[in-house]
Amino acid sequence: MTRIGVIGSATVGQTLAGGLKTHGYDVRIASRTPGKLAAFAQQTGIQAGTFADVAAWAEAVVLAVKGSAAEQAVRDANPSNLRHKPVIDTTNPIADAPPEDGVLKFFTSPNDSLMERLQAAFPDVHFVKAFNSVGSALMVNPKFPAGRPTMFYCGNDAGAKALVASIIDKLGWEGSDMGSAKAARALEPLCQLWCITGFRENAWTNHAFHLMKR
Numbered sequence: 001m002t003r004i005g006v007i008g009s010a011t012v013g014q015t016l017a018g019g020l021k022t023h024g025y026d027v028r029i030a031s032r033t034p035g036k037l038a039a040f041a042q043q044t045g046i047q048a049g050t051f052a053d054v055a056a057w058a059e060a061v062v063l064a065v066k067g068s069a070a071e072q073a074v075r076d077a078n079p080s081n082l083r084h085k086p087v088i089d090t091t092n093p094i095a096d097a098p099p100e101d102g103v104l105k106f107f108t109s110p111n112d113s114l115m116e117r118l119q120a121a122f123p124d125v126h127f128v129k130a131f132n133s134v135g136s137a138l139m140v141n142p143k144f145p146a147g148r149p150t151m152f153y154c155g156n157d158a159g160a161k162a163l164v165a166s167i168i169d170k171l172g173w174e175g176s177d178m179g180s181a182k183a184a185r186a187l188e189p190l191c192q193l194w195c196i197t198g199f200r201e202n203a204w205t206n207h208a209f210h211l212m213k214r
Ligand SMILES: NC(=O)c1ccc[n+]([C@@H]2O[C@H](COP(=O)([O-])OP(=O)(O)OC[C@H]3O[C@@H](n4cnc5c(N)ncnc54)[C@H](OP(=O)(O)O)[C@@H]3O)[C@@H](O)[C@H]2O)c1
Pocket: 007, 008, 009, 010, 011, 012, 013, 030, 031, 032, 033, 064, 065, 066, 067, 069, 072, 073, 076, 090, 091, 092, 093, 094, 131, 132, 133, 134, 135, 136, 137
């Protein structure tokens, strides 16, 4: 698959769109108001469109929107445009309330996750959680002295996960498959853990997770 549509116009959307293009994919990026991406489009050569237009064009999609708007964004994209397509879900269920002692508040609970809610609402879409557990500045070609950091991913569809595994590898990560969509209950809180040193120490670019194995 080469045509990847990025639904999301902010830092994650722009970072992954640029990284995917650099690594050889044919990429488009989407906003509810594509005009605001004019400078980005001119600078990168990545065409901008609406959520629905980009979803219809793409063979696979990156969902990079505000967590509380994720379901609405998929509706705006028109779920029929995403039928049986892999959707890399980068979103996190961050609540509007401020963090406490650096710990973000979620609007989900421990035995639930945003991606499971999306999967239940849109059963024909092949969601794969990934790229939610690190800041955008590190998403593409992260460099650490100890080697590649780990990108955890999960989802119900094996074919979609195989595509996401290859993207994770191309973008410079060691992929680690955590199983079904239910594993998003564990992957989404990694965002809370990763952000703590950001909020407490203003350290936003110097750490990522690595799964030690033997
Ligand atoms: N920032 C990071 O470093 C980071 C790292 C890992 C994961 N994440 C997760 O990745 C996602 C994107 O993060 P971000 O910081 O790039 O951007 P963000 O500010 O969380 O989200 C911006 C995007 O959300 C869309 N949006 C907002 N309200 C909407 C609504 N009511 N209906 C439909 N779409 C709506 C915006 O659409 P328009 O384009 O139309 O304005 C825009 O594309 C979030 O879920 C975040 O938790 C962020």
